[in-house]
Amino acid sequence: MADAALNPPGPRRPAPRATASAADVALTPDEKRAARRELRRNRFMAFLLTLPLLIFLSFAFIAPIGTMLFQSVYSPNVAELIPDTLDRLSDWDGQAIPDEETRTAFAYDLRQLFAERRSGRLGEELNRVLPGASSTVQGTARKLNEAEPEEVAARGAEMLSEFNAAWDSPEIWRALQRAGEVYTDRFFLTALDLERTPEGEVQARASARIYIDLYVKTLRMGLTITLLTVLLGYPLSFFLAHQPSGRANMLIIFVLLPFWTSLLVRTTAWIALLQTNGVVNSTLMAMGLISEPLTLLYTEFATILAMTHILLPFMVLPLYSVMKTIDPSYMRAAMSMGARPIRAWYSVYLPASLPGLSAGAMLVFIISVGYYITPALVGGTDGQMISNLIAFHMQQSNNWGLAAALGTLLLALILVIYFAFDRFVGASNIKLG
Amino acid sequence: MFRQWPAYFTFWHRAGARALAWFSFAVLFFLILPIVVIVPLSFNVEPFFSFTEGMLRLEPAAYSLRWYREIFENPNWMLAIRNSFVIGIAATIVATLLGTLAAVGMTSRYMPFKNLIMAVMLAPMIVPLIIMAAGMFFFYTRYNIAGTYFGIIMAHAALGIPFVMISVMATLSGFDRALYHAGLSLGATPVRAFMDITVPIIRPGVISGALFAFVTSFDEVVIVIFLAGPGQRTIPRQMFAGLREQINPTILAVATLLIAISVLFLISLELLRRRSERMRGITAT
Numbered sequence: 001m002a003d004a005a006l007n008p009p010g011p012r013r014p015a016p017r018a019t020a021s022a023a024d025v026a027l028t029p030d031e032k033r034a035a036r037r038e039l040r041r042n043r044f045m046a047f048l049l050t051l052p053l054l055i056f057l058s059f060a061f062i063a064p065i066g067t068m069l070f071q072s073v074y075s076p077n078v079a080e081l082i083p084d085t086l087d088r089l090s091d092w093d094g095q096a097i098p099d100e101e102t103r104t105a106f107a108y109d110l111r112q113l114f115a116e117r118r119s120g121r122l123g124e125e126l127n128r129v130l131p132g133a134s135s136t137v138q139g140t141a142r143k144l145n146e147a148e149p150e151e152v153a154a155r156g157a158e159m160l161s162e163f164n165a166a167w168d169s170p171e172i173w174r175a176l177q178r179a180g181e182v183y184t185d186r187f188f189l190t191a192l193d194l195e196r197t198p199e200g201e202v203q204a205r206a207s208a209r210i211y212i213d214l215y216v217k218t219l220r221m222g223l224t225i226t227l228l229t230v231l232l233g234y235p236l237s238f239f240l241a242h243q244p245s246g247r248a249n250m251l252i253i254f255v256l257l258p259f260w261t262s263l264l265v266r267t268t269a270w271i272a273l274l275q276t277n278g279v280v281n282s283t284l285m286a287m288g289l290i291s292e293p294l295t296l297l298y299t300e301f302a303t304i305l306a307m308t309h310i311l312l313p314f315m316v317l318p319l320y321s322v323m324k325t326i327d328p329s330y331m332r333a334a335m336s337m338g339a340r341p342i343r344a345w346y347s348v349y350l351p352a353s354l355p356g357l358s359a360g361a362m363l364v365f366i367i368s369v370g371y372y373i374t375p376a377l378v379g380g381t382d383g384q385m386i387s388n389l390i391a392f393h394m395q396q397s398n399n400w401g402l403a404a405a406l407g408t409l410l411l412a413l414i415l416v417i418y419f420a421f422d423r424f425v426g427a428s429n430i431k432l433g
Numbered sequence: 434m435f436r437q438w439p440a441y442f443t444f445w446h447r448a449g450a451r452a453l454a455w456f457s458f459a460v461l462f463f464l465i466l467p468i469v470v471i472v473p474l475s476f477n478v479e480p481f482f483s484f485t486e487g488m489l490r491l492e493p494a495a496y497s498l499r500w501y502r503e504i505f506e507n508p509n510w511m512l513a514i515r516n517s518f519v520i521g522i523a524a525t526i527v528a529t530l531l532g533t534l535a536a537v538g539m540t541s542r543y544m545p546f547k548n549l550i551m552a553v554m555l556a557p558m559i560v561p562l563i564i565m566a567a568g569m570f571f572f573y574t575r576y577n578i579a580g581t582y583f584g585i586i587m588a589h590a591a592l593g594i595p596f597v598m599i600s601v602m603a604t605l606s607g608f609d610r611a612l613y614h615a616g617l618s619l620g621a622t623p624v625r626a627f628m629d630i631t632v633p634i635i636r637p638g639v640i641s642g643a644l645f646a647f648v649t650s651f652d653e654v655v656i657v658i659f660l661a662g663p664g665q666r667t668i669p670r671q672m673f674a675g676l677r678e679q680i681n682p683t684i685l686a687v688a689t690l691l692i693a694i695s696v697l698f699l700i701s702l703e704l705l706r707r708r709s710e711r712m713r714g715i716t717a718t
Contacts, residue, residue, distance in 0.1 A: 042543040049538030050550060053531040053594065060591040061557055064568030071571050232460045239457035253699070254461040260695040261468055262652045264669040265688040268676060269467035272474055272482040272685065279470055282483055312464060341449055370561020372655050377676050387563040394567060394659065404571065407564045418559055 065411075072187050072404035078125045078179040081118060082109045086180040089173065094198060097170050100157040106176075107144055107156025114141035128399060129186065130175035131207075136166045174198060187405035211389070211406065215413075218386040221304060222369040228308045229364050233315035234357065238349075240316075241323035252320065259313035267377050270306040271297060274378070298380025306374050311367060315360035322356025355425065362421045366414055386410055468692060475500055475685035482680060500686035510687070512664075513671040520582065520667060521650040524589035528646040531590070532597030533639050539598070540605040558595040562655035565592075570659045580662030588656045593646025600645060604638025604709065637709035641702060648698060 027035065079086060088102040097103070113119040119141040123134035140163045144152055152159060160167035178186060178196070189195060193212045195205040236255075240248050258266060273279045274296040281293040296302055326349065334344035372387040379388070386406065393403035442450075478497040479485050487495030504510045538544055539551065557565065569588050573579035608631065616626035654669035661670060668687065675684045 039543070042541070043545050046538045046541035046544040049541075050535040050544070050554075053535040053554065054550065056527075056531055056587075057553060057557075057591060057594070060587040061565070062553070064565065064572040065560070066568075067572040067575065068564065068568035232463070235453055236457045236460045239453055251461060254465045256699055257692075257695065258464050258468055260648065260699055262669060262688075262691045262695070264652075264654060264672040264676075265471065265691050266467060268672065268684055268688050269471045271676060271680070272471060273467055275482060277481065277483050279483055309463065309467065312460075335446075341446060366559060367561075370563055372561075372563045373673065377673070387561065390563055390567060391659075394570065400571065403567060407567045411560065411564050414559065414561065 068404050069408055070404075071400055072408045073183055073185065075125075075179075075184055075187070075401045076182050078122065078176075079182045081113060081122050081125075082106065082176075082180065085109050085176070089177045089180070092173070092177070094174055094177070095170065097168060098173050103160055103167065104153070104156035107160050108149070108152050110137070110141050111144040111147070111149065111152050114145045124398075125179050126172075126175055128190075128402070129179045130172060133166075133172060133175055136164050136172065140164050140167070170198075184401075187401040188409075190402055191405040191409055211386075214384075214386050214389060215409070218369055221300070221307075221385060222365050224304055225307050225311060225368045226361050226365045228304070229312050229315040230357070230361060232308070233312055233319055233360065234353075237316050237319035237323050237356075238353075240320055241326070242328060255313050255316050255320075258309070259317070263310060263373060266310050267306060267374050270302065270309070270378055274302055274305075297378060298383070300379065300383040302378040302380070303375045303383035303385075306378050307368055307371060310374060311364045314363045314367065318359040318363065319353065319356040322359075323353055326352045358421070358425045362417070362425075366417060369414060369417075370410060471685055471688050472692065475682060475689040477682055477685075480681055482682065482685070500682045503683045504686055504690075507683070509666070510668075510671060510683070513666050513668045516665055517651055517667040517669075520585055520589060520665070521647050523582075523586045524593055524650040525643050525647040527586065527590035528593035528597050529639065529643040532594045532642060532646075533601050535594075536598045536601035536605060540602055554598055555595045557591050562653070566656045566659040569656060573660060579660050580665070582665060584660055585657060585665055588660065589650035589653060590646075592653060592656075593649045596645035596649060597639075597642035600642030601635060601638045604635045608634055637705045641705045641709075644698065644702060644705075648695075 085102065085106040088105055089098060092098045092102065110119060110122075113122055119137060123137035123141075126137055127134035140160060143163045144156075144159060147159065166172050178184075186196075189202065190205075191211050193205050193209045194202050197203055240251055240255075243251065271278075275281075276293045276295070276297070278297070280296060281290075284290045285293065330348050330352070331344050334348045335341065339347070369385075370387055371385060372391060375383050375385045375388055376391070379385075387410070390403050390406050390410070393399045393406065473488065473496075474482065474484065476496040476498065477485065477488060478495055478499065485495055535554065539547065539554075544550075565588070569584070570579060573584045578584040612634070613626050613630050616630045617623065621629065651667075652669060654667070654673055657665070657667050657670045658673065661667070666674075668691070672684050672687060675681070
């Protein structure tokens with residue numbers, strides 16, 4: 001179809017060659033113009049063939065990723081709930097508590113929100129900026145609702161102080177102001193375990209470090225898994241690459257079958273193997289090696305073991321396809337000249353197999369860092385990775401802004417790894433089979 | 434490693450080569466064992482995930498097909514099987530059409546911005562699924578297509594496209610365009626030459642790309658978890674729910690069926706590869 005489009009039918013002069021500059025000398029200006037037009041046409045036709053896919057991907061892929069990036073800095077909820085209060089708070093300096101008028105307006109808004117059953121939403125949003133604020137908001141809102149609207153409109157500020165002393169300190173008002181920001185960096189600060197002081201300075205959050213530790217743990221687990229797949233995969237690929245091709249084709253099935261078997265099937269298999277009364281424990285007990293079943297499932301160990309198994313083909317296949325092309329006589333030559341096997345491997349074979357090794361390592365590392373299913377199923381509490389926390393904030397705590405910020409950071413991390421790899425090794429080295 | 438030990442091999446060389454062979458077999462065993470173990474466990478008569486004594490003594494009474502019967506009697510599983518095929522086939526058709534067309538454009542030497550466009554098309558392969566799922570969740574809820582077949586099919590097609598492109602582009606790069614031009618010189622119209630000459634030669638690449646796309650969709654679960662309503666649960670989604678809520682051997686029976694499907698898949702891929710090599714004049718060794 002490309003060629004159909006690129007070489008239109010009908011009588012015309014011999015096809016002008018876009019790249020032949022030597023021939024230009026012999027062309028008339030008219031012919032040159034025709035050649036240029038032809039080139040433009042060809043480029044346009046080629047582009048046209050990719051256009052449907054580009055349009056499709058902008059809806060199915062680029063727009064969703066863009067939405068996620070946007071969601072990490074955009075949070076209109078509180079601004080929609082209490083627009084008047086935020087308007088008044090915008091000229092407040094953040095030092096003493098806001099003036100009576102502002103507080104009264106807020107009390108009135110809050111009563112209204114409670115009546116519309118939306119004060120819970122405000123409490124939830126506020127709680128993310130100031131832990132514990134949710135119960136203050138809900139408790140006050142309930143009491144305000146018992147009073148007449150006129151009374152709240154008249155002496156709302158006093159009523160706030162009466163119902164909860166928290167309204168007398170500037171802290172909660174600052175939190176309100178902060179939660180009301182439509183475009184905000186607060187999700188990113190939370191995701192990086194930072195916070196803003198009342199003066200607006202960024203500092204390490206006083207409460208425990210959560211997210212940075214989890215990123216570090218995710219990277220550590222990713223590296224462990226990558227290292228394990230190298231240790232298991234490199235010798236195996238070397239062995240397979242040096243088998244007669246008939247036997248190698250048969251043995252590679254043992255790598256391809258797991259590769260093509262559903263991820264859920266392999267995870268299920270590890271659950272069957274590792275659980276308390278599972279195959280591993282009963283075998284070990286039958287052999288008399290242990291007397292009590294070991295706790296294997298729902299641990300970090302289970303996550304690493306299952307993921308090593310799942311990702312090992314991603315290491316073996318690129319390695320094997322590179323090693324197949326290395327002439328075995330190089331190694332033999334080195335050894336016949338007196339090199340020990342280790343030396344021959346290190347100075348001859350390793351450099352030649354490096355493209356496969358780095359491609360496999362990058363694939364395994366990038367995939368493992370973003371993994372969700374296996375840690376969720378076999379990881380228990382200490383085998384969780386950053387993806388699981390993103391899922392938690394999307395599904396359970398409904399903190400979409402924070403989920404988006406964590407996701408953006410993870411995406412940035414993976415892009416950095418990928419571009420570093422592409423820069424130093426070249427991503428076109430990745431081959432599977 | 435070597436069929437005959439070379440003359441310069443000492444005892445330690447030989448020991449090393451043997452150790453390598455043993456180690457490699459151990460790793461192959463590690464790769465295949467979990468998959469093999471599942472199959473007999475799915476015939477367990479008891480609702481456990483482990484071997485009973487009767488099974489070890491190979492008593493026929495310890496084995497049964499009850500978990501397979503359960504799959505076909507459970508409307509949830511039947512719906513999941515139907516959904517998996519509907520979504521997988523639809524996503525495959527979209528990915529194969531768009532991907533093949535784009536691959537033909539991308540292999541043209543006139544293609545502008547080739548590297549940039551290639552990067553965009555292959556990006557769904559590198560971006561973690563959880564991030565795609567999160568983005569699609571935010572995007573789709575905004576336009577009310579979360580919880581519809583349409584949304585999941587779009588997402589799965591996007592995932593399958595890189596595989597179709599890689600596979601078709603690889604076949605096209607081995608395609609000798611002189612064949613196509615020969616067709617033209619003999620008077621065929623370009624469309625006829627493309628359909629009669631190019632298509633049959635690149636067909637194995639298109640089919641294997643389509644198979645990859647189908648398996649990608651069939652196996653995908655993260656996006657389904659975030660985007661699908663109860664009506665769009667697929668097989669892996671149903672397994673995920675089962676493993677989290679109540680573990681029972683029905684899942685093992687489903688897993689065994691899926692293993693059978695991947696064996697079939699592997700065989701068809703191998704047949705395609707041989708055919709492709711024959712078509713391109715490379716004789717199989």
